[in-house]
Amino acid sequence: MKYDFSRIKEGKTVLLVPRFSLSEKVPPKNPAFFNPSAKWNRDISMLVYKTYASSNNSRTFADSICGVGARGLRTAVEVPKIDTIYLNDLNPIAIEFAKESARLNQVEDKCTFEINHVCNFLNFEERKFRKFDVVDLDPFGSPSPYVDCVLRSVSNRGLISITATDTAVLCGVYPNVCYRKYYGFPLRTEYCNEIGIRILVSFIGLNASRFDLSIIPYFCHSNLHYMRVYLKVIFGKSLANSVSSKIGFLKHCHNCNHRKVENLRDQDLVCGICDTKCKLAGPLWIDSLFDFEFAGAMLTVLKNDEYFLSTKNEYNKLLRMMQICNSELAYPFYFETDNIASKAKKSSISLDKVITTLTENGFNASKTIMNDKGFKTNATLKEIIDLLYK
Numbered sequence: 423m424k425y426d427f428s429r430i431k432e433g434k435t436v437l438l439v440p441r442f443s444l445s446e447k448v449p450p451k452n453p454a455f456f457n458p459s460a461k462w463n464r465d466i467s468m469l470v471y472k473t474y475a476s477s478n479n480s481r482t483f484a485d486s487i488c489g490v491g492a493r494g495l496r497t498a499v500e501v502p503k504i505d506t507i508y509l510n511d512l513n514p515i516a517i518e519f520a521k522e523s524a525r526l527n528q529v530e531d532k533c534t535f536e537i538n539h540v541c542n543f544l545n546f547e548e549r550k551f552r553k554f555d556v557v558d559l560d561p562f563g564s565p566s567p568y569v570d571c572v573l574r575s576v577s578n579r580g581l582i583s584i585t586a587t588d589t590a591v592l593c594g595v596y597p598n599v600c601y602r603k604y605y606g607f608p609l610r611t612e613y614c615n616e617i618g619i620r621i622l623v624s625f626i627g628l629n630a631s632r633f634d635l636s637i638i639p640y641f642c643h644s645n646l647h648y649m650r651v652y653l654k655v656i657f658g659k660s661l662a663n664s665v666s667s668k669i670g671f672l673k674h675c676h677n678c679n680h681r682k683v684e685n686l687r688d689q690d691l692v693c694g695i696c697d698t699k700c701k702l703a704g705p706l707w708i709d710s711l712f713d714f715e716f717a718g719a720m721l722t723v724l725k726n727d728e729y730f731l732s733t734k735n736e737y738n739k740l741l742r743m744m745q746i747c748n749s750e751l752a753y754p755f756y757f758e759t760d761n762i763a764s765k766a767k768k769s770s771i772s773l774d775k776v777i778t779t780l781t782e783n784g785f786n787a788s789k790t791i792m793n794d795k796g797f798k799t800n801a802t803l804k805e806i807i808d809l810l811y812k
């Protein structure tokens with residue numbers, strides 16, 4: 423290795439990474455990119471891929487923009503059911519790092535390396551498997567330009583995982599850019615990350631339907647720096663026809679904070695509570711973002727997994743997330759305790775107290791993995807404030 427490198431262990435996998443990627447605040451792109459703080463994101467990936475592979479004959483995995491190979495190599499080492507891994511990056515130095523790490527982990531026989539543009543790699547290369555069972559796309563910024571290529575390259579009933587790091591765009595800072603990239607308008611609200619994920623899923627769903635494909639969201643999550651979605655892709659015209667019933671608008675009243683889902687074809691723009699004209703977010707995905715059977719299976723895999731059980735922090739964090747996810751209500755928006763408190767001009771009430779109060783008064787209420795202080799409920803803002811503060 424002629425570049426300065428550090429040797430680290432992530433999960434059960436040894437990784438060679440450029441030395442400066444561990445010390446700089448923003449990891450440099452040269453000589454190759456590696457983001458150590460994305461470990462949590464990759465831990466979740468391992469849980470999803472293990473769960474997916476446990477119930478499928480999925481054997482091939484494409485890490486389409488692999489960098490130094492962290493996700494692809496961890497899959498090779500930690501998800502034994504997936505036996506063929508393709509790692510691709512345009513940067514030949516990144517591929518050198520990935521090859522060296524593959525040797526160290528003794529998985530080089532499972533791995534094929536390419537240096538190519540992402541779409542050329544996914545769609546036009548001669549290879550033994552024409553389509554991949556799992557395709558990951560983790561680009562710098564927006565995944566929008568590559569979504570077509572990912573959809574063309576995944577096998578029927580395969581899994582795609584896609585990251586968007588242009589969170590400011592999807593969260594409503596640049597609405598025109600969001601429309602141009604994702605065909606949907608965002609809204610700056612306290613639950614803008616959920617709106618952003620739903621715009622991203624709707625965009626992928628609409629693109630899929632062009633190829634007679636439909637999607638089922640298996641799992642989605644976000645933080646400040648990225649949004650990430652895991653979707654099953656199924657071939658079939660009649661399922662693809664149903665995509666329009668899962669896409670609509672979210673109506674949000676900036677006067678009284680009321681929100682309502684509107685379907686794609688007829689929207690009523692007036693707030694049902696205070697008669698103010700609302701703002702629309704969308705088109706966006708209004709169906710579930712989680713497959714509850716799959717999320718339940720993720721929880722089972724987690725509780726029986728040798729690696730995750732051997733960690734303490736990761737296990738507990740994942741357990742908490744998956745327990746919340748398994749009981750999360752499907753409403754496409756959430757409320758936030760601090761935001762409710764400021765609307766009521768009172769101090770904040772703990773999330774557990776809020777949920778108990780709502781439930782005891784006959785409302786549906788749950789936590790959400792989208793926000794540590796967020797909750798989903800069928801109560802209106804006025805009902806929430808009356809119950810909590812009066």
Ligand SMILES: [Zn+2]
Nearest residue numbers: 675678693696
């Ligand atoms: Zn209103």
